[in-house]
Amino acid sequence: MLDRNMPVLDDIATGRCIDLLPLRVSGLSLTRNNEVLLRDINFEIDNAGITLIMGPNGAGKSILMRLLHGLDKPDSGLIEWGDKLSNQQPSQRQAMVFQKPVLLRRSAASNIDFAIRLNGPTNPKLCNDVLNIVGLSGMAKRPARSLSGGEQQRLALARALAVKPDILFLDEPTANLDPASTKIIEDIVLAQKQAGTKIIFVTHHIGQAQRIGDDVLFLNRGRLTEQSPAKAFLEKPNSQAARDYLAGNMVL
Ligand SMILES: Nc1ncnc2c1ncn2[C@@H]1O[C@H](COP(=O)(O)OP(=O)(O)OP(=O)(O)O)[C@@H](O)[C@H]1O
Ligand SMILES: [Mg+2]
Numbered sequence: 001m002l003d004r005n006m007p008v009l010d011d012i013a014t015g016r017c018i019d020l021l022p023l024r025v026s027g028l029s030l031t032r033n034n035e036v037l038l039r040d041i042n043f044e045i046d047n048a049g050i051t052l053i054m055g056p057n058g059a060g061k062s063i064l065m066r067l068l069h070g071l072d073k074p075d076s077g078l079i080e081w082g083d084k085l086s087n088q089q090p091s092q093r094q095a096m097v098f099q100k101p102v103l104l105r106r107s108a109a110s111n112i113d114f115a116i117r118l119n120g121p122t123n124p125k126l127c128n129d130v131l132n133i134v135g136l137s138g139m140a141k142r143p144a145r146s147l148s149g150g151e152q153q154r155l156a157l158a159r160a161l162a163v164k165p166d167i168l169f170l171d172e173p174t175a176n177l178d179p180a181s182t183k184i185i186e187d188i189v190l191a192q193k194q195a196g197t198k199i200i201f202v203t204h205h206i207g208q209a210q211r212i213g214d215d216v217l218f219l220n221r222g223r224l225t226e227q228s229p230a231k232a233f234l235e236k237p238n239s240q241a242a243r244d245y246l247a248g249n250m251v252l
Contacts, residue, residue, distance in 0.1 A: 020082045020166055021082060021198065022044050022046035023046075025078070026077055028074050029075050030063060037222050038074070040223075041223070043227050051217065053201070053202045054204070054217070059222065065096065065202065071096075093167060094166070094169065105143070105145060108131065108142055112155075113127055115160075134155065134158040135154065135181070148176075150177045153173055154177070154181065157185060167197070168199050171202045172203060189212060215227065216233040218241075
């Protein structure tokens with residue numbers, strides 16, 4: 001059961017993303033096995049809110065997140081965080097929740113402790129707090145891989161929160177969650193935003209996009225087709241591809 005009286009994130013979300021903005025992406029391209037996966041992506045994000053990445057399956061959303069997080073290198077193009085680049089090591093101030101969470105073969109709490117110890121000393125209180133926030137405090141000692149799919153996604157979010165990121169990448173973090181758990185994750189994400197964390201969030205859920213999105217990057221077949229404020233995008237997208245996507249039609 002999720003604890004509806006979960007603690008607020010005030011003592012956790014201390015991230016301040018402002019000096020990492022704007023995020024400027026220019027000429028980003030990636031080819032694998034002779035297939036162009038991302039083609040000349042250009043955009044700039046200067047808002048500290050929740051940027052959604054939307055688009056059909058296979059559009060390149062997860063690949064773009066991996067490049068932004070520095071996990072993969074593009075064939076060409078630039079990713080620049082903030083104006084004072086020489087002093088920045090943005091990847092150390094970021095965390096990512098993957099579409100398929102990768103959890104260590106140890107307890108739920110140890111998975112979080114492992115992430116905490118990458119940056120500093122062990123911190124059982126922080127570990128408990130983030131487990132509590134995602135509603136998993138009763139499962140701290142359970143082997144992480146024995147948790148259900150939705151519980152594993154929540155654990156992955158707790159692990160990301162534990163490193164107090166300034167930039168948080170979330171790749172379909174509620175894909176396996178029931179409605180109540182989805183609401184709690186959305187509330188956590190909104191609280192993180194209030195606390196100054198920049199969120200980049202992949203979703204296919206239009207209702208979710210309406211509830212939490214500030215702006216949208218729409219990808220189709222490896223191209224960035226639109227960048228718009230979320231409300232404008234959801235009400236009146238510019239491209240036929242986005243209109244088809246939002247209407248639930250196959251995107252050609
Ligand atoms: N390492 C790789 N080598 C070759 N092709 C890849 C590789 N990784 C991903 N792809 C391909 O790149 C395309 C984009 O993949 P990606 O995972 O970014 O899609 P997505 O937009 O996140 O889709 P979904 O909504 O299904 O999660 C897909 O066609 C995928 O098969
Ligand atoms: Mg994906």
